[in-house]
Amino acid sequence: MGFLPSGYVKIVGERFTDLPICHPMGHYLEAFHRTGFYYTFVGVVQVTAACLLLIPRTATLGAVLYFPIILNICILTFAVRFVGSWVTAPLMVLANLYLLCWDYDKLKFILPFNKQTDLIS
Numbered sequence: 001m002g003f004l005p006s007g008y009v010k011i012v013g014e015r016f017t018d019l020p021i022c023h024p025m026g027h028y029l030e031a032f033h034r035t036g037f038y039y040t041f042v043g044v045v046q047v048t049a050a051c052l053l054l055i056p057r058t059a060t061l062g063a064v065l066y067f068p069i070i071l072n073i074c075i076l077t078f079a080v081r082f083v084g085s086w087v088t089a090p091l092m093v094l095a096n097l098y099l100l101c102w103d104y105d106k107l108k109f110i111l112p113f114n115k116q117t118d119l120i121s
Helices: 003-011 024-033 037-054 056-079 088-102
Strands: none
Touching (some): 056 088
16 A cells, blocks of 8 residues: 555656755656656556555565565665655565565466476387
8 A cells, every 4th residue: 555655656657755955865856857757667566566566366466566666665665765755665675575475376387497308218
């Protein structure tokens, strides 16, 4: 649910936060906002991931789509020393990893490890 409002803000083209530009996170988000289409694209992907996660049948796909987004947010949080989400971002990464592990049986066929080769005798 957390991606719905943040994604919507990006889709409509509004600035994500009121942090001043002198703050490292505010500076990053201002530059991110000025990218134009990319900013909107990220918002669409966030809303799509949120909607997919809310529907049980598509939750696995939502978790796969959500993982790189939340991992990027988590790394960014520590990179710019943003104390506003230094606890929640890693917890959201852990929650997403839990969902991916929960659905391992569905995902193991696309993962590159333990590929068995068919031997023709």
